[in-house]
Amino acid sequence: MMDTLKKTFALKGIAVSPGVAIGKAYLFDRLDAQISFYKLSDPSLVIKEIKRFRTALKESEEQLEEIKKKLSHLKVKEPLYIIDVHIMILRDRRFIRHTIRYIREMGVNAEWALRMTIDKYREIFDRFEDEYLKGRFSDIRYAGQMVLRNLGGERNPVISDIGEGVIIISSDLSPADTARMKIENVLGFATDIGGKTSHTAIVARSLEIPAVVGLESITRCVRTNDSIVIDGSAGMVVVNPDPEMIRRYKDKKRHYAEAKAISLKDAALPAVTRDGHHVLIGGNIEFTEEIPSAVTHGADGIGLYRTEFIYINRENMPTEEDHFIHYKRVAETEKLAWSTIRTFDLGGDKYLSDPKLAKEMNPQMGLRAIRFCLKEVELFKIQLRAMIRASAFGKIRILFPMISGVEEIREAKKILCEVKNDLRKEGVHYHDHIEIGAMIEVPSAVIIADKLAREVDFFSIGTNDLIQYALAIDRVNEQVTYLYEPLHPAVLRLIRNIVKIGHRAGIRVAMCGEMAGDPTYTMILLGLELDELSMNPLAIPRVKKIIRGSTMKEAKTLLKKVMTFSSALEIRECVERAMRERFPEEFQMNGQGELKQRDVNASR
Ligand code: PEP
Ligand code: MG
Numbered sequence: 001m002m003d004t005l006k007k008t009f010a011l012k013g014i015a016v017s018p019g020v021a022i023g024k025a026y027l028f029d030r031l032d033a034q035i036s037f038y039k040l041s042d043p044s045l046v047i048k049e050i051k052r053f054r055t056a057l058k059e060s061e062e063q064l065e066e067i068k069k070k071l072s073h074l075k076v077k078e079p080l081y082i083i084d085v086h087i088m089i090l091r092d093r094r095f096i097r098h099t100i101r102y103i104r105e106m107g108v109n110a111e112w113a114l115r116m117t118i119d120k121y122r123e124i125f126d127r128f129e130d131e132y133l134k135g136r137f138s139d140i141r142y143a144g145q146m147v148l149r150n151l152g153g154e155r156n157p158v159i160s161d162i163g164e165g166v167i168i169i170s171s172d173l174s175p176a177d178t179a180r181m182k183i184e185n186v187l188g189f190a191t192d193i194g195g196k197t198s199h200t201a202i203v204a205r206s207l208e209i210p211a212v213v214g215l216e217s218i219t220r221c222v223r224t225n226d227s228i229v230i231d232g233s234a235g236m237v238v239v240n241p242d243p244e245m246i247r248r249y250k251d252k253k254r255h256y257a258e259a260k261a262i263s264l265k266d267a268a269l270p271a272v273t274r275d276g277h278h279v280l281i282g283g284n285i286e287f288t289e290e291i292p293s294a295v296t297h298g299a300d301g302i303g304l305y306r307t308e309f310i311y312i313n314r315e316n317m318p319t320e321e322d323h324f325i326h327y328k329r330v331a332e333t334e335k336l337a338w339s340t341i342r343t344f345d346l347g348g349d350k351y352l353s354d355p356k357l358a359k360e361m362n363p364q365m366g367l368r369a370i371r372f373c374l375k376e377v378e379l380f381k382i383q384l385r386a387m388i389r390a391s392a393f394g395k396i397r398i399l400f401p402m403i404s405g406v407e408e409i410r411e412a413k414k415i416l417c418e419v420k421n422d423l424r425k426e427g428v429h430y431h432d433h434i435e436i437g438a439m440i441e442v443p444s445a446v447i448i449a450d451k452l453a454r455e456v457d458f459f460s461i462g463t464n465d466l467i468q469y470a471l472a473i474d475r476v477n478e479q480v481t482y483l484y485e486p487l488h489p490a491v492l493r494l495i496r497n498i499v500k501i502g503h504r505a506g507i508r509v510a511m512c513g514e515m516a517g518d519p520t521y522t523m524i525l526l527g528l529e530l531d532e533l534s535m536n537p538l539a540i541p542r543v544k545k546i547i548r549g550s551t552m553k554e555a556k557t558l559l560k561k562v563m564t565f566s567s568a569l570e571i572r573e574c575v576e577r578a579m580r581e582r583f584p585e586e587f588q589m590n591g592q593g594e595l596k597q598r599d600v601n602a603s604r
Contacts, residue, residue, distance in 0.1 A: 008240045008312050011215045012289065013190070015235030016201035019210035020253035021188030022246060025226040025239075026166035027219065028177070036152075037112040040103075049103050053110040054096075056150040061090050063146070067179040076206035079175035082139070082199055086176070089143040095121075111151050118144040135195050142174045142199070167230055169222050173200040183207060188230040190218050190237050204232070212237050233538075234289040243476040248286075251514060255538035259297070262541045267298030271533075271544045273526065277552040281544060282340065282534030284512060288329045294336070294537040298544055301338035302330055303534020304399070304460070304512040307383070308344055317379060323386030331394030338395040340437065340460065340512075340534070341387050343380065343412075345369040345401040364474065369402030374411055384419045391431035399460055403438040403445050409455045441465035441513070446494045453505035460534070461498060463513025467491055486515045487575060488568040492524070496563075499529050510534060519586060520579055522546040527559030546583060554582075 040049060068083050089095055095117060102113035118141060125137035167188040168181065178186075186209060191200045194213030204211030210232030222228065222239055229238040229249045233256065238245060271279045282303020283294030294302060310318050310326060330339045345368065373380040390396050400412050413436065423430060438445065438452055441462030445452060453459070463486060468475040470490055473483045485491070495511075502509035510532035515521050517535025519542045525533060526547060535543060558578050562571045580587045 008238065008242055008245070009221075010287070010309055010312075011190075011218055011221075011237045011239070012287075013212040013215035013218075013235050013237065014195055015232055015289075016194070016196055016198070016213050017189075017204035017209060017211035018233040019188075019208070019256050020232070020249055021167055021210045021230040022241075022249055022253065023165045023167045023187045023228065025169050025222045025224055025228045027222065027224045028168050028170045028173075028181075036109070037115070038109050040107045040109060043107065046104055046107070049110050050100050052151065053099060053103065053114070053147075056110070056147045057090050057096070059150045060143070060146045061087055063150075064090070064176060067176045070179050071175065074206065078202045078206055079178070082175050082202065085139050086143040086146070086174070089140055090147070095140075111148055114144055114147060114151070131195065132197055135197055138172060138174075138194070138198060142172070142176075146176070167228050169218055169228075170200075171219050172198065173203065175199060175203050178203050178207070183209075188232065189213075190215055190222075190228070190230055192216055192219050233293055234287055236287050236289055247476060251517075252536055252538065255517070255536045258542060259538040262545070264296060264298070264541060266548075267296065267541045267544065269298070269544065269548065270300075271547040273547055273550050273552050273555070275551040275553055277526070279526065279530065279547055280337075280510075280532040281540055282510065282512065282532055283537040283540065284517075284534055285330075285537070288326050290537060291330060291333050291336070294540075295333070297537040297540040299336065299537055299540055301336050301340070301395075303340050303510055303532060305330060305339060305341045306345065307342060308346055311344060311346060318382070320382050320386050320389075323383055324389055327386050327390035327396065328393050331390045331396050333394070336394070338397055340397040340399050340510075341390075342399040342401055342439070343370070343373055343383055343387075346372055364468065370400050370408050370412060371402065373400075374408065374415075377415060380415060381419050384416055385423060388416075388420060388423055388430045388434065389428055391434050392429045396431070397435040397437055397458070399437040399439055401439045401462070402442060402465070403440070403452065404442040405444060406448065406451050406455065409438055409452060413455065437510075439465075439512075440498050441469070443470050443494065446498050449498050449501040450505065453502055453507055456507065458508040458510060459498060459502045460510040460512050460532075461495060461530075463491070463495075463511060463515040466494060466513065467515075470494060485568045485572070486518075486521060487524070487562075487571045489563075489566060489571060492528070492563065492571070495525075495528050495530075503529070508532065517543060519543050519546050519583075520575065523550055523555045523558055523579065523582070524562065524575060526550060526552060526555035527557075542586065546586065549583065 040046060064083050064087050068080055071079055098117040098120065099113045102108060102116050103110060121140045122137055125134055128134045164185050165187050166185060167190060168186055169190050171192045172194055173189060173191060188209055189200050189204050189211040191213045192215055194200050198213055200211055200213050210230050212230055212232055212235050215237060218237065227240055229241050271281050280300050281298065282301050283299030284304040285291065285294060285302055286306045286309055310323060327341060367375065387396060387398055400409060403409050435457035437458040437460050438456045439462045440446060440459050464475055467484060467486060471483060471488060473480045499509045508531040511525065511530050512534040516525065516533040517539035522543050523546065533543065562574050565571050565574065
């Protein structure tokens with residue numbers, strides 16, 4: 001409960017080891033060591049001090065040799081090579097000579113002298129143009145810190161008190177640090193400093209643990225036991241994520257595991273069925289850092305850019321420029337044919353931590369999404385201005401969330417029109433026709449879809465909410481997940497109706513809820529004639545593969561059959577059987593003879 005009250009925020013760093021980790025933070029920071037610096041009170045103490053330094057060097061070397069032995073079982077040898085470099089530094093004549101000279105000539109203690117040697121090396125390395133060489137200073141700093149710790153009489157503790165499933169937060173990590181951890185308890189790494197070739201990166205990749213480095217200040221803003229998510233593919237860290245965020249990252253984690261097993265060779269090929277039906281495929285993103293992943297996994301465009309993080313990641317509300325930077329970036333990505341940017345969907349279960357949002361008894365049905373935008377018109381206008389300006393750089397579509405009636409869409413369009421007029425008067429260039437879409441995620445929107453279709457250029461079905469509202473199942477309540485059923489006949493009827501009505505009105509119908517990215521449903525969604533499917537980028541290759549291996553004719557036959565059933569159970573059994581038979585290599589069975597995807601949905 002406390003976690004949900006903590007402020008949610010995200011930090012952007014450098015993605016160095018892919019994958020998603022969700023867990024509790026463990027603040028591990030060797031720079032915390034207390035070091036004392038003093039002048040030697042008597043010249044006779046110099047010899048003693050030099051001896052103390054040499055002993056600490058020797059101890060450090062022995063400890064590193066010990067750690068090397070511990071790591072010798074690793075298949076990947078890089079961590080061992082790094083430790084060898086540290087040992088070489090400890091033996092380096094110049095490194096030793098410089099320190100001894102400082103002790104002797106300046107009459108300072110060994111810690112002080114060593115610190116000066118390290119700083120001298122820092123100056124030299126800072127002058128290198130080459131980023132890789134520059135980054136190698138961390139080896140000297142690490143070796144130096146080890147000696148400093150030994151000078152202080154501090155042994156390297158084994159970090160056995162780290163709980164299970166922790167994400168290590170540190171200023172930097174070396175292979176020796178990781179050797180001191182129970183690595184099976186570590187889910188991910190996030191560090192202040194480092195780059196693609198830093199120790200943390202090398203170690204994380206060799207251990208196949210997600211990692212983000214170069215976060216600059218993560219050790220300052222995260223505390224042990226904070227709830228944390230690491231996206232080692234996008235280079236993002238989310239601190240104190242809300243339940244909805246966690247759910248989404250769980251999905252991403254699963255998609256990541258599945259995507260690893262699939263080749264990206266055919267990812268860029270279009271999603272065309274064997275009998276020539278083309279479905280456009282979009283990627284769902286929350287950060288513009290995810291754009292490269294969407295492109296490499298085969299997205300034709302961005303089907304859903306959830307913009308909420310632009311708001312929650314800060315002390316003050318974002319400015320128009322803050323928005324614009326992100327929207328321009330997505331608009332001008334050449335490989336994306338279009339980008340659907342959704343206006344903010346704050347409120348509900350999302351970002352409860354925002355103090356500006358009062359607590360609501362029933363947040364899912366409260367002041368969220370378009371309702372919130374229409375109440376906070378000035379905030380809404382700032383976002384719309386940035387979107388419209390970005391349209392000058394590429395094809396932008398604007399999507400309004402949680403539309404439940406015609407008044408909302410008309411009001412939103414009226415505000416959009418005012419914003420465009422303002423920009424025109426200011427002489428700002430933008431695209432003449434920006435497509436406008438309504439998210440269809442409230443049952444009332446399906447019932448009046450014919451009226452809504454006259455107001456917009458496209459529909460996008462948000463199954464996450466549509467299922468929640470149609471079946472009265474709280475999407476983040478674990479107690480009722482067993483009832484969360486995308487194949488419920490009521491859900492399928494809703495989707496069928498919305499597509500039919502949209503097509504009759506001559507507009508495109510997309511789907512951007514999680515259902516679109518689950519290959520178990522791909523054939524059913526084909527049969528339902530969705531024009532676009534948008535999903536987590538990592539899910540794209542598998543869904544494309546199913547589409548490319550199917551025919552529209554067989555999809556229609558399957559759909560026709562399942563629409564005759566009256567229960568979700570019958571439909572699920574039929575769909576899973578059909579998918580298993582058609583794509584045996586894609587759908588393995590679990591022990592109970594069910595598709596793996598079934599388990600995944602049940603755990604949503
Ligand atoms: C949905 O409801 O399906 C959707 C895509 O929106 P969100 O998950 O952001 O509510
Ligand atoms: Mg939604």
